[in-house]
Amino acid sequence: MLRQQDVGHRIVVRRIVGIREGRPLFSDALGELVELSETHLTLATAHGPLRVPVTQVHRAKRVPPTRRPTAAAVVALERAADEAWPAPTRGRIGDWLLRSADGWTGRANSALPIGDPDRPLAAAVDEVERWYAEQGQPAMINTPLPLAAPVGTELDARGWTARPPTLVQTAPLPLPAPSSVDTPPAAGRVELADGQAGAAGGQAGRWEKAVVELATAPSEGWLAVVAGRKGGLPDAARHVLTAVDQVRFAHGYVDGTLVAVGRGTVTGQGRWLGLSLIEVSPEARRQGLARQVIHELAAWGVSAGATRAFLQVEQHNTAAVALYQRLGFVTHHTYLTRVAPH
Numbered sequence: 001m002l003r004q005q006d007v008g009h010r011i012v013v014r015r016i017v018g019i020r021e022g023r024p025l026f027s028d029a030l031g032e033l034v035e036l037s038e039t040h041l042t043l044a045t046a047h048g049p050l051r052v053p054v055t056q057v058h059r060a061k062r063v064p065p066t067r068r069p070t071a072a073a074v075v076a077l078e079r080a081a082d083e084a085w086p087a088p089t090r091g092r093i094g095d096w097l098l099r100s101a102d103g104w105t106g107r108a109n110s111a112l113p114i115g116d117p118d119r120p121l122a123a124a125v126d127e128v129e130r131w132y133a134e135q136g137q138p139a140m141i142n143t144p145l146p147l148a149a150p151v152g153t154e155l156d157a158r159g160w161t162a163r164p165p166t167l168v169q170t171a172p173l174p175l176p177a178p179s180s181v182d183t184p185p186a187a188g189r190v191e192l193a194d195g196q197a198g199a200a201g202g203q204a205g206r207w208e209k210a211v212v213e214l215a216t217a218p219s220e221g222w223l224a225v226v227a228g229r230k231g232g233l234p235d236a237a238r239h240v241l242t243a244v245d246q247v248r249f250a251h252g253y254v255d256g257t258l259v260a261v262g263r264g265t266v267t268g269q270g271r272w273l274g275l276s277l278i279e280v281s282p283e284a285r286r287q288g289l290a291r292q293v294i295h296e297l298a299a300w301g302v303s304a305g306a307t308r309a310f311l312q313v314e315q316h317n318t319a320a321v322a323l324y325q326r327l328g329f330v331t332h333h334t335y336l337t338r339v340a341p342h
């Protein structure tokens, strides 16, 4: 059976999905184990997240990785991601990074334990706890898996909790042309995953008039959308958003109204386009606006020299995971945001 050490590794699970004529029916699932609790395990599969009650598990075991990124590739991408989301207050423990931004977002307010902390692991975690106490903040550590699995084991022993897994996904640039991922608007389409309005009714043509503009600074409207989503915008948040040399803020307008936003950065020695804060107003969803925003940012990223795109998405955000999968993104690695007990 599986153990915590298997988290972050590729596994196959044989599930019992029913009983026919008194015999169990099995189904196999393959993916990366992102969470293992007493009651459930969660896999990041090629089709999105899959949560399996342990009572359904007939057998489960680790399988050899396919195309697993090297540790160096994970480190390089995590550093590019850190540059793309720069916390204003920073410290170091050897190679480990300490980051603080008035508590705005987990990423900018957590340690990144990659590389050599220059001291035993337990002493490094003690130092993280001390540094965050000095900032007056709860200590948090982002553990990319399986790279930082040993750190995770130390944090488990200290009773640190874990937020739901985040997928770090990548795709080669340029992205496929919109026409090759588009489907014609289906009249009266109603396959709604989250209760949003579909293309039915007289609104369909309205969204085709969307115009996406890329600006070097966010407008007040753009900031208001992001503040609404992230629960406010302290001063440190403006730094996180803007203190990157190569950054663009996508504004998607329909009839002069801002209905879609997004942010793109180019970091990691010019290689990586980072996509963040993609959001579309609820009434404008499922009309291709997120796709349009991403394509504009990707085209800019290519013109700025980026060869690959990355993004971070919470594994349970099924709409966003489906969107990114449609655009060719695959999971490069996952991370857990760990929080110290208080």
Ligand SMILES: CC(C)(COP(=O)(O)OP(=O)(O)OC[C@H]1O[C@@H](n2cnc3c(N)ncnc32)[C@H](O)[C@@H]1OP(=O)(O)O)[C@@H](O)C(=O)NCCC(=O)NCCS
Binding pocket: 183, 192, 193, 194, 277, 278, 279, 280, 281, 284, 285, 286, 287, 288, 289, 290, 291, 292, 312, 313, 314, 317, 318, 319, 320, 322, 323, 324, 326
């Ligand atoms: C995720 C989000 C940005 C998608 O925006 P959108 O404009 O509705 O997306 P698009 O219309 O461009 O969708 C393109 C494709 O993505 C997939 N997709 C998008 N939303 C989906 C959903 N709710 N369920 C299933 N698939 C979905 C579909 O394949 C869709 O194509 P289709 O409509 O032809 O089937 C939007 O739901 C949103 O703003 N969510 C809240 C903010 C958020 O979670 N942002 C992502 C943070 S990482």
